[in-house]
Amino acid sequence: MALRMWASSTASALRISCGSKSHLSPAFSLSRCFSTVLDGLKYASSHEWVKHEGSVATVGITDHAQDHLGEVVFVDLPEPGGSVGQGSSFGAVESVKATSDINSPISGEIVEVNSKLTESPGLVNSSPYEDGWMIKVKPSNPSELESLLGSKEYTKFCEEEDAAH
Amino acid sequence: MSTPQTKIVPPLINLIRYNGLPILQQLHVEEQLLRTSSDNWCIVNDGTEDPTIVMGISGVPSDLLEIESVLRDGIPVIRRFSGGGTVIVDSGTVFVTLICNKEAVPDLQPYPRPIMSWSGHLYDRVFRGIGDFHLRENDYVFGNCKFGGNAQSITKTRWVHHTSFLWDYDVRNMAYLKHPKRVPEYRVARDHLEFICRMKDYMPRSMFIDRTIEALETDFSLRCIEPNGMASFLDEKFRHSTRLLTRQELEAANYASLDEISMLS
Numbered sequence: 001m002a003l004r005m006w007a008s009s010t011a012s013a014l015r016i017s018c019g020s021k022s023h024l025s026p027a028f029s030l031s032r033c034f035s036t037v038l039d040g041l042k043y044a045s046s047h048e049w050v051k052h053e054g055s056v057a058t059v060g061i062t063d064h065a066q067d068h069l070g071e072v073v074f075v076d077l078p079e080p081g082g083s084v085g086q087g088s089s090f091g092a093v094e095s096v097k098a099t100s101d102i103n104s105p106i107s108g109e110i111v112e113v114n115s116k117l118t119e120s121p122g123l124v125n126s127s128p129y130e131d132g133w134m135i136k137v138k139p140s141n142p143s144e145l146e147s148l149l150g151s152k153e154y155t156k157f158c159e160e161e162d163a164a165h
Numbered sequence: 166m167s168t169p170q171t172k173i174v175p176p177l178i179n180l181i182r183y184n185g186l187p188i189l190q191q192l193h194v195e196e197q198l199l200r201t202s203s204d205n206w207c208i209v210n211d212g213t214e215d216p217t218i219v220m221g222i223s224g225v226p227s228d229l230l231e232i233e234s235v236l237r238d239g240i241p242v243i244r245r246f247s248g249g250g251t252v253i254v255d256s257g258t259v260f261v262t263l264i265c266n267k268e269a270v271p272d273l274q275p276y277p278r279p280i281m282s283w284s285g286h287l288y289d290r291v292f293r294g295i296g297d298f299h300l301r302e303n304d305y306v307f308g309n310c311k312f313g314g315n316a317q318s319i320t321k322t323r324w325v326h327h328t329s330f331l332w333d334y335d336v337r338n339m340a341y342l343k344h345p346k347r348v349p350e351y352r353v354a355r356d357h358l359e360f361i362c363r364m365k366d367y368m369p370r371s372m373f374i375d376r377t378i379e380a381l382e383t384d385f386s387l388r389c390i391e392p393n394g395m396a397s398f399l400d401e402k403f404r405h406s407t408r409l410l411t412r413q414e415l416e417a418a419n420y421a422s423l424d425e426i427s428m429l430s
Contacts, residue, residue, distance in 0.1 A: 074223035
């Protein structure tokens with residue numbers, strides 16, 4: 001019973017999610033970084049993720065980011081048709097009296113914006129890798145993905161960042 | 166044999182002091198320095214001339230303002246680049262803004278809550294021995310009465326933490342603001358005038374500013390910049406997101422709000 005309770009509270013702390021809809025699996029470790037990091041995505045050191053499927057890349061912020069930001073109450077996103085540059089800001093989230101820039105991990109043309117975030121900004125907190133996606137981009141230079149972090153590297157990056165503070 | 170101690174040199178911060186700079190101009194300076202400067206800055210603005218309403222980035226006028234009164238009396242309404250709530254500021258407001266590189270404060274994670282907490286420690290030093298000062302949720306309070314409201318904006322490499330301090334206020338001005346939907350828990354059911362207090366009941370104005378500058382010297386070495394020396398740091402072509410709402414926008418918001426009320430009744 002005690003072991004079951006421990007396992008349950010540990011699973012909750014690790015925020016284990018099945019990620020089954022997107023064929024992604026969580027890569028988690030028992031470390032100070034109790035955030036979900038999914039295999040199959042690429043990550044920026046500014047805590048955005050990108051999922052490249054065919055000619056479209058979907059972008060959002062990571063579980064680590066949403067956890068550190070707090071409750072998201074507003075998401076400011078651009079219109080489709082604009083362009084984004086790798087590492088440049090394309091919008092912002094508001095949480096706890098702060099606006100925080102969102103930076104694109106990849107360059108390209110914005111082909112779709114998640115309009116659900118206007119009415120439901122909390123999706124960024126509850127589902128950062130799925131319903132909380134922010135923009136879809138047609139990449140202008142897919143080789144940019146090679147400069148991003150894989151799931152293991154990003155997990156280590158988060159651990160080191162949290163340990164340093 | 167003893168090893169020589171390495172003296173840690175605190176990072177430089179540029180201090181600029183304004184007197185009565187219009188709040189729109191102050192916010193424009195801040196937004197530009199956040200986005201284009203690589204220096205750390207402290208801006209102190211002692212009052213702003215005319216009563217002005219300042220909303221956060223996501224502020225909705227019909228939710229936050231008594232728009233008919235605002236339009237009738239011609240009160241300017243600004244939407245600023247940072248998050249947070251709505252204030253009405255005037256000559257009784259003292260503004261203190263910190264704009265920092267993320268490495269400026271060692272071991273400080275550039276996220277809202279750590280920055281807010283760090284600012285609370287800074288102002289602990291300012292108000293030591295004066296009133297019962299706390300950072301309470303995201304406000305500066307004496308006891309459980311708010312006298313300082315905060316907001317932030319965070320980029321990849323820098324952050325702004327700005328505060329409007331209620332040195333004094335005109336009760337009539339507070340009537341332009343509605344009771345917001347989101348209030349801090351410690352406010353409980355109090356109306357606005359029971360919830361806020363005046364700094365002037367606790368310390369002289371000049372003492373507050375002097376103590377704030379002194380508190381900054383714990384973490385930074387200060388370099389004073391004269392207001393007329395700011396031209397080299399600012400570019401007229403910079404595009405600000407902070408802006409004044411037009412009369413047409415406020416009228417449209419009021420009309421939409423009245424329309425919604427009539428549909429519901």
